[in-house]
Amino acid sequence: MDKNELKAFIAKRVAKELKDGDVVNLGIGLPTMVANYIPEGMNIFLQSENGFIGLGPAPEPGKEDMRIVNAGGQPVTILPGGAFFDSATSFTIIRGGHVDITVLGALQVDEKGNLANWMIPGKMVPGMGGAMDLVTGAKKVIIAMEHTAKGAPKILKECTLPLTAAHQVDMIITEMGVMEVTEKGIVLKEINPEFSIEDVKNSTEAELIIAEDLKEMEI
């Protein structure tokens, strides 16, 4: 798979986690692609932390309105039934447990469900934006990312970068498989048949528990 196919593959698998009626916040980058694979007929309410619910696709060229943008600042649309609100309300939704699922990328994630995705000291300090609140407040936190950073494991025994939040990650979805973070550690629930269990273990620093009913990853 090339880079784009790989990202689409991960996004498609994440989309299968969504249920009718869910309020969902998608992070910038790969997580945003999940919106392209929401099954037809399923009602998903996409929340945008800059202040609305009912996030729709990009407008046709020439119809952009810089007063309706997503959390990345790009012009988007709002769907019928949507609503605009201010940042206090937006984070009431996020922190107050009214978001069913948030999907974010990660620099590192570890077997205790810790997540690091907002800074690399001395190198890159973009700020956390809404990520710390999202990861703390959403009912379910899904990390959608490539399994490694150019071969270097990102799923670790313990994060070394500054944390975004402690003990909040529920699920990790990569091109290699679907993993759940449990009390006992990270459980590989589904595996992409293109890889062997050994392949996945070799690309993961954390101890992987292989589910007894390990399934093939389907998209």
Add this chain to the structure above:
Amino acid sequence: MNKLVSIDEAVDMIKDGMTIMVGGFLGCGNPHKIIDKLVEKNVKDLTLICNDSSFPDYGVGKLVVNHQIKKLIASHVGTNPETGRQMNAGEMEVVLVPQGTLAEQVRAGGAGLGGILTPTGVGTVIEEGKEKITVDGVEYLLEKPLKADVALIAGQKVDKFGNIVYFGATRNFNTIMATAADIVIVEADEVVEVGDLDPNDVVTSGIFVDYIVDGGAN
């Protein structure tokens, strides 16, 4: 009571060294014309409270590029490389705050609260130096209120009393910042007469607004 002032009169209220809050999110909902005038007048050593530092050539990002900011309190600075450069060079102090915490700190400032308790940041570097309070077995950080000398906000339709109707996703921090500063100045896309706005549509009451600048319909 005439709240309508010229853009020059409005910006003259902002002095070197003041703390200002500016509504907006990556430039969306920034009071763009007031910002441009602030750049032109080159007011210095400002402490800026804003969600982000926008882009180098859009919204509050211009104030950073023009070296007018001494200290920035924001949740995200990644879209403006000049912010990172000044931060790393020690030219500007940057305090990064989780976005929901920033919103609640401003809200607390405007609502007369002594602070807020949030679970966000527990177990991260954000908790350093902050009081932790356990309520019913859950740990929270005590985050103090934020206030400013001047809040610069943006509205779509504003009547001459200062009642504000917003459009699209421009509300963001504007509604809360309108409550949390000594002087609140709104840049209106359109100024209308008192009575022209349906009270059902008003989001920010004119009681919060001290001055109105007619930005001209965008």
